[in-house]
Amino acid sequence: MSNVKIAIIYHSKYGHTKAQAEAVYAGVAAVEGVEARLLTTEEAIAAIDSLDSCHAMIFGSPTYMGNMSADMKKFIEASVTKWGKRTWQDKIAGGFTNSANFFGDKFNALVGLMTFAMQQGMIWVGINDLAGSNERNALKTAQGPGPDALNRVSASIGPIACSFEVKAPDTPPKGDIETARNYGRRIAEITKRFNR
Amino acid sequence: MSNVKIAIIYHSKYGHTKAQAEAVYAGVAAVEGVEARLLTTEEAIAAIDSLDSCHAMIFGSPTYMGNMSADMKKFIEASVTKWGKRTWQDKIAGGFTNSANFFGDKFNALVGLMTFAMQQGMIWVGINDLAGSNERNALKTAQGPGPDALNRVSASIGPIACSFEVKAPDTPPKGDIETARNYGRRIAEITKRFNR
Amino acid sequence: MSNVKIAIIYHSKYGHTKAQAEAVYAGVAAVEGVEARLLTTEEAIAAIDSLDSCHAMIFGSPTYMGNMSADMKKFIEASVTKWGKRTWQDKIAGGFTNSANFFGDKFNALVGLMTFAMQQGMIWVGINDLAGSNERNALKTAQGPGPDALNRVSASIGPIACSFEVKAPDTPPKGDIETARNYGRRIAEITKRFNR
Amino acid sequence: MSNVKIAIIYHSKYGHTKAQAEAVYAGVAAVEGVEARLLTTEEAIAAIDSLDSCHAMIFGSPTYMGNMSADMKKFIEASVTKWGKRTWQDKIAGGFTNSANFFGDKFNALVGLMTFAMQQGMIWVGINDLAGSNERNALKTAQGPGPDALNRVSASIGPIACSFEVKAPDTPPKGDIETARNYGRRIAEITKRFNR
Numbered sequence A, B, C, D: 001m002s003n004v005k006i007a008i009i010y011h012s013k014y015g016h017t018k019a020q021a022e023a024v025y026a027g028v029a030a031v032e033g034v035e036a037r038l039l040t041t042e043e044a045i046a047a048i049d050s051l052d053s054c055h056a057m058i059f060g061s062p063t064y065m066g067n068m069s070a071d072m073k074k075f076i077e078a079s080v081t082k083w084g085k086r087t088w089q090d091k092i093a094g095g096f097t098n099s100a101n102f103f104g105d106k107f108n109a110l111v112g113l114m115t116f117a118m119q120q121g122m123i124w125v126g127i128n129d130l131a132g133s134n135e136r137n138a139l140k141t142a143q144g145p146g147p148d149a150l151n152r153v154s155a156s157i158g159p160i161a162c163s164f165e166v167k168a169p170d171t172p173p174k175g176d177i178e179t180a181r182n183y184g185r186r187i188a189e190i191t192k193r194f195n196r
Helices: A016-029 A041-046 A048-053 A070-082 A106-119 A136-140 A174-195 B016-029 B041-046 B048-053 B070-082 B106-119 B136-140 B174-195 C016-029 C041-046 C048-053 C070-082 C106-119 C136-140 C174-195 D016-029 D041-046 D048-053 D070-082 D106-119 D136-140 D174-195
Strands: A004-010 A034-040 A056-064 A092-099 A123-125 A160-162 B004-010 B034-040 B056-064 B092-099 B123-125 B160-162 C004-010 C034-040 C056-064 C092-099 C123-125 C160-162 D004-010 D034-040 D056-064 D092-099 D123-125 D160-162
Touching: A004 A016, A004 A041, A004 A048, A004 A174, A016 A034, A016 A056, A016 A092, A016 A160, A016 A174, A034 A041, A034 A174, A041 A048, A041 A070, A048 A070, A056 A070, A056 A106, A056 A174, A056 C070, A070 A106, A070 C056, A070 C070, A092 A106, A092 A174, A106 A123, A106 C106, A106 D106, A123 A174, A160 A174, A174 B174, B004 B016, B004 B041, B004 B048, B004 B174, B016 B034, B016 B056, B016 B092, B016 B160, B016 B174, B034 B041, B034 B174, B041 B048, B041 B070, B048 B070, B056 B070, B056 B106, B056 B174, B056 D070, B070 B106, B070 D056, B070 D070, B092 B106, B092 B174, B106 B123, B106 C106, B106 D106, B123 B174, B160 B174, C004 C016, C004 C041, C004 C048, C004 C174, C016 C034, C016 C056, C016 C092, C016 C160, C016 C174, C034 C041, C034 C174, C041 C048, C041 C070, C048 C070, C056 C070, C056 C106, C056 C174, C070 C106, C092 C106, C092 C174, C106 C123, C123 C174, C160 C174, C174 D174, D004 D016, D004 D041, D004 D048, D004 D174, D016 D034, D016 D056, D016 D092, D016 D160, D016 D174, D034 D041, D034 D174, D041 D048, D041 D070, D048 D070, D056 D070, D056 D106, D056 D174, D070 D106, D092 D106, D092 D174, D106 D123, D123 D174, D160 D174
Parallel strands: A004 A034, A004 A056, A056 A092, A092 A123, A092 A160, B004 B034, B004 B056, B056 B092, B092 B123, B092 B160, C004 C034, C004 C056, C056 C092, C092 C123, C092 C160, D004 D034, D004 D056, D056 D092, D092 D123, D092 D160
Antiparallel strands: A123 B123, C123 D123
8 A cells, every 4th residue: 555644734933832743743654654744834835735645634733812823724724725625525634732831722722623624524533642641640639640641631632732931842841742742643543544 | 344333322302303313324324334323312321331332423412502412411421431441432423413593502512522522532524515515506695505405504513403493304404404314424434434 | 981992803805704893883883982993903913002991892703714714813812912911801802703604613713702802801792682583483484584684593602694605795694784783782882881 | 789699500529619619609709799699500490580680690510521511501401491581681600610630621611601601691701810820930840830829720711620530628729719719709890890
């Protein structure tokens, strides 16, 4: 079988979402028989027709003021040319986001990415790491799981990174990066299974 | 290959969502090599372990006061026993809803069903009929597509039926029923492809 | 009492959301003792500090691909300077949207506007016209309320206009325009009551 | 002026949301000239007409499987008798939720409560404590704010408590309880201002 192609399309201003995107990319690229591409939203807009040959796309955006960034939305609007002809139909899709807190309405940013994928007729794959799955003892305290935990915040639609007021690359922390990598691997394996 | 099994689990009080569920069921059952089951949420709670062998589940709820019904939510809460062990992980999922208007915040009900599926590690498949796709001329008027149109309301996450103040079985109208049937077929074909 | 000031801030590409914004503006301006301003998002970004003296803001955006427009999001990101100091806290807020269909995931665009207002500490006022309230008979048919009906789609968070593939100013239709006007009046009256 | 009346209506299974509700109640009751009532959803259903005389209602639910509980939804469905006559129109509304993690799709539960309030024509007031506002130094570390911080998770639509796998009353922790109390006070003050 020819290779499965997966594009990771992200916007990042301060480097946090970029670090998360690189971790997703690494997870995708680690799966045999998968070709991974990493593009900023600006690059993706310029090369939008080249995405037609992908089997999956993973969208990453910071959460600013409770929603995906305007730059990510620009990419989404550029993709309207694919909508009427169902060009991206049945491709696998996923998404991730980062912000400087635990919650900050990031669910809303992920629902926005998922809704976009649904409008394109794509198929959405969420996260599979249970909350703090490698740090179970932390769940027994009021403090909750720490920065090394997988899926520290208990996200489901897609990976969530929490960077607080720490500059990249010191953050997102190890657990968030590993969660992103696991997600890339998960999307790659599901895409292979769907296209075998 | 052994048959692919798909369960449609729904709650209905006045018969509208039931009619929609039967149409989804008919669409699923029409696909060769697929075994379809239709259960109320009450039946599904009683037989919840039997769902473990399904390859896909499609959830249907009326929208009451801008959200899925309490009865549908009861089923979701009963499924918590599947969460920690990831029993339903990687199953295909979908959802649909009905209410007595065009909009009525039904998006919120569908996001609720999708979020539940994501918490279970399932894979979400949305609708693929473009808005009013069999009634394109209707889109050129202020009235919009009529009750015979496919995807009359332009939904994406799952089929939406609009029953207004008309009693079942005179409603949901023809277009909404056909949209539900198409969705059942779509889920069945994607489930087969994913499990071949 | 000095006048209550209300700004309507909108983005529009094809004129539909602009027509809706003008109707909201007319509804606000018709209330005695209220000073109304109508600004595009571009104008609002350039004059963002001038919004600090408003008692209420109403945000309007088209829904593109299931979310508010990138241009509206740019305004929201520009308002981050007001977030940390709680400059806009306790102001009244509202929102509206238009797209070329009945549904089209416009709920998601409105939740995005509402979430932004919540992040700023504002107070959200939704719509109050019941579904098709001036056209009750239409609710007894499969066709549903027509383009003259108030709140044709049964929205709650804010007014929804449905322009289909008809060019402005022939659309949004009469009912949607009147719904927008009623909403402007409602926001103005509640803002007065809150600031008397 | 006669007293302003505010009801807190909650569902709780393990006591966490109850503790949060009691803190909201304490915050409301501490404001002069305000009469506070605390009711379970079951009590509220039984005495639903008595809520008509309230000036504000605050709804609290645990988040189970990414949404409000079925028991909270039952109360919402019982309130449909208030919808058509706009009985609860222009009352102030708010909401809060608790779950055993930082995120867990609690945004979805809050949007559900807010959507319900919008369907009833109510006016929504969110939280006003900035993220970790009493523990700013914690934001400079990968760990983020601890259990003593106000608005530890950076919520906006309403207070969020994180109880992890600790039994009530040892949790929700101090910061979450204080956040809930502040919210009750905020709702009470805004309700007074709106009704003076």
